Amino acid sequence: MNRFDFIQPITIEDAIAAWRPGAAWLGGGTNLVDLMKTGALQPELVIDITHLPGLGTIETLPDGSTRIGALANNSDLAHDPGISRRFPMLAEAILSGASGQLRNAATVGGNLMQRTRCAYFQDPNAACNRRVPGLGCDAREGENANLAILGWSASCIATNPSDFCVSLAALDAVVEVQGPAGRREIAFTDFHHLPGDTPERENALKPGELILALRLPAEAAQFATNSRYLKLRDRTSFAFAIASAAAALRLESGRIAEARLALGAVAAKPWRVTEAETLLTGHIPDPALFERAADAALAGAAPSGGNAWKIDLARRTAARALVMAAAGTPARMPALPASPFGELTGEPTHA
Amino acid sequence: MPDILSRPFRFGSNSGQPITRRDGIAKVTGTAIFAADNMPDRLLHAVIVPAGIARGRVTHLDAEAAEAHPGVTHVITPQNRPPLQGDPSAKTMMFSFRIEVLQDDAVRYAGQPIAMVLGETLEAATEGAHLLSPRYDVEPARVRLDDSPSFAFDPAGFGLPADVEHGDVDAGHRAARWVVDATYETAAQYHNAMETHAIVAEWDGDRLTLDMPSQALAISCAAYAFYFGIPAGNVTLRSPYLGGGFGSKAFATGPQVLAILAARMTGRPVKLMLTRQQMFGPVGHRGATRQRLRLGADDRAALTVIDHEGLAETSSFDDFVEPAAGASQGLYAARALRSTHRAVRLDIGTPGPMRAPGEASGSAALECAMDEMAEQIGIDPLEFRLRNYAETEPGTGRPYSSKALRECYMQAAERFGWAGRPLKPGQMRDDNGLLVGWGMGTALFPCPMFAAEARATLRPDGTALVETSAADMGQGAWTALAQIAADSLGLPLEKLEFRSGHSGLPDAGVAGGSGHTATAGGALHAAGSDVIRQLGEIAAADPASPLYGSGNAGFVARDGRLYVADDDSRSEAFAEIIGRAGGAAITGNGTASRPPEDAERHAMSSHGAVFAEVKVDPDLYQMRVTRMVGAFAAGRIINPRLAESQLMGGMIWGISFALHEEARHDPRTGRIVNADFAGYHVPVNADVRGLEVITVHEDDPYVNALGIKGVGEIGITGAVGAIANAIWHATGKRIRRFPIRIEDLSTA
Ligand SMILES: Cc1cc2nc3c(=O)[nH]c(=O)nc-3n(C[C@H](O)[C@H](O)[C@H](O)COP(=O)(O)OP(=O)(O)OC[C@H]3O[C@@H](n4cnc5c(N)ncnc54)[C@H](O)[C@@H]3O)c2cc1C
């Protein structure tokens, strides 16, 4: 572990003033500290933001939108009654990720900012353009079975591993940030970047900017009765997605008045697919329609290595998520959230 | 020579009871001291530097940068490593491996120690290790089974499985009306006990004290003594608890030898604990295999031949070959049997024995092939196995010492509800539309016995001390062995002090091969019996004793009293007998091992049957084992709770083997890319559903004095095949590569 300075500011202003190039914000530490241990990240200054005031609250604002502080932990958020009632898909996505212990520690801001799980990113001995621009990308010829099929570039084929972010992209969340130049807002779908030639620029944050909160517009709650997150994975729980999808429908007199669809684990950002949403709008839900929407969602998908198989699975995952959304949000959170096995009755509640 | 090794003896007031682990409270409250918990004064922390390439040479290490880091005290490299007295490449005893201890600058596998850094704190040593920033001359890595030519070897010695042939194999092939010729692959798995390999080493002159987890205390002492040129008696090894071993803690490993060397070099105690990532390389693993199985069966579904060829990876510098093909011996009554092995040298750490070495991988392939044959013939897989039930050991014709496999099949099938299973695949769905499949496999594991010694001392107050250097890896040796000892002395457990896990005690042999309870337990039983015999002699000769003169009738010890065997009305408390005899404690010694002629006369194995249900999503192909029932016949069960937990643990490893566990190498650098628990998957709770274990009663008068066969490893065998076969039954897809993944099903 490298030597680094560690500070615990108690006001947002102090925190932002303390930032300098080479600094890292520390939330729950479940991602940052792991990467510091492998040596992949070596910040010179670690700024612990967990003592900043007012960033842990979840509140409904006068305009009906919901504001989630960046320090709210993943468990509290998923178990917040208002969240699970109005945005059940968010709760389902969070609960399908990591483990109970990790979710207790992980913060909302950290979840948004978590780094790719590409093995070469985590390994300081490997060449990785995302970690050190210009070094090359060891994943291209390496172990890449679970890497991107959409939006990748020759310089990086990594995926964004977050489950939570997929549902946020579908629900048109907004990220509130504050930096040396003041406060601003970023639309969630603009938050994460595709790699292009600059995979190191992972998101829209400018140097020194801190995530303060997320906001979900009031309209996002209109999907509450028909929204699901579905996650395909190599074991029943505690595994990153192979492919995932957040699907939300607003039904009016039996027709889809509005649809949302975003895919996870397929690209460097949550893959919102408005083409598929348009295709769904105005139609009566039916499996064939969902298949067409899923086809549209994967249009342009291409293997980045030994992962051609993922394309069809992602398509099937999207179609199934739409079927599940059309069937309706379950009255209670499935014991195995986001799992194809989740509807089974009599499951224990550990997920 | 009598056919029976032991006279029937009274046994049971402690044994057979499902007593909870006696060390359980210490462990869950954190008061159990594991090796790395030891913090002697003046401790130095050691950190190894693992090679970042798989083949080549280290050309540069920035030792200056590391040494300049505050808190770093020493950097040990091949240039300045003090000499060892014993050659690290020597094979001095049966279980020796060549170890990597900075003998040169060559890199033979990723993760090999290429330097060691010592520091006043773990953090300093860790940072020093980073600062070494190694540079290499890199040669292309060979990490896949096809990356090097295969070779046959002289099948002799530990880790080199013998080729075995019984009957006329060619004739068996010719006589076959039905033929299965299939090739299966199993992935490399790395031992990942919760407790990584740790050691605290301290020298006092030429005496060495080691706190380290060990599955084989005496062997380890001898090995370390050899490397450091001291008598084995100068090594004290304390290993009261192990946080798991799975075979990887039975041998001297390079990192641990380096830590001992560092302690000698610095004159200070040195602690080393491997990180999770460092477990993937220098401490052994289950080598990947490719196995070809050719089965023939005749018109009546009788096997004409089982022809099993195993190909396994080994390292470039040592020999351990996963003895997978051996799993086809001794199970089904085929007219001809052949098991052959070849190996491939790769740039990997040397594989080693990992829970059910050979049996697990071999059984996975064999049980799948059996299922494929049953499918071809068009009969039920259980029926097919019953038709080929071996009444005597196939090939040799030796009788089994005991074999309740038929009962295992019946009880497990009944409990599982196997009857009515459709023969064809893809026929069953659950209410949610998931595909349901049922599969089964036979479990088989030998029941070896090693050599052990134990001592029992009956104290004047009627309590006893029993001592043997056994290893509790979590399997429950502290408990089960104490139960045996208590029974041998006729004492309740509370009156027994049980000392173990220390090399100064009588040698309890290896906790491995599923033979520890039988072996160490046998020695304890003999030691206790020796005490009781002496006590009986004293009492029988003592006119003041109610037992006076009854020597010929023999004695039974029960509840702290000695009884005349055929007369319950005559008895006396231990303390009274000893008190009148002058009050001196009585010490008895015991040994256990299996006489070679007994081993020759009978085939000895534990058996079992495992049935599995899987559900598979028809579109997404995610799989889940929803139900498993295993019935096992493993001789006398000393502690049903612990035995069931071992068997369950084995079956869970079966799930892991079938669906999860795999170390994946980067094809160019040879590094393992998933060397942590986020990437190296083992089942989590949600993957383990409805697991049931049945232990089938079995009396075995031949296997050893106590009739114990062992339960530590058998649970993996049978289970892997049962799951793969259930996946076929659900989907109609035969995946012949483990672990079975979603993409295998989706592209099949
Ligand atoms: C074994 C394992 C399994 C996991 N499985 C899953 C899974 O299945 N699905 C899933 O979605 N996730 C999974 N995760 C990831 C987990 O969700 C993240 O580690 C967690 O959300 C990160 O939150 P944190 O608060 O701990 O972040 P930290 O580790 O503290 O920080 C992560 C990054 O975010 C930055 N950061 C933190 N807060 C802010 C802020 N307010 N503003 C700006 N930057 C900030 C940090 O500087 C750092 O770069 C897993 C993690 C582990 C270790």
Ligand code: SF4
């Ligand atoms: S895919 Fe991206 S993150 Fe992975 S090695 Fe290549 S550049 Fe780095």
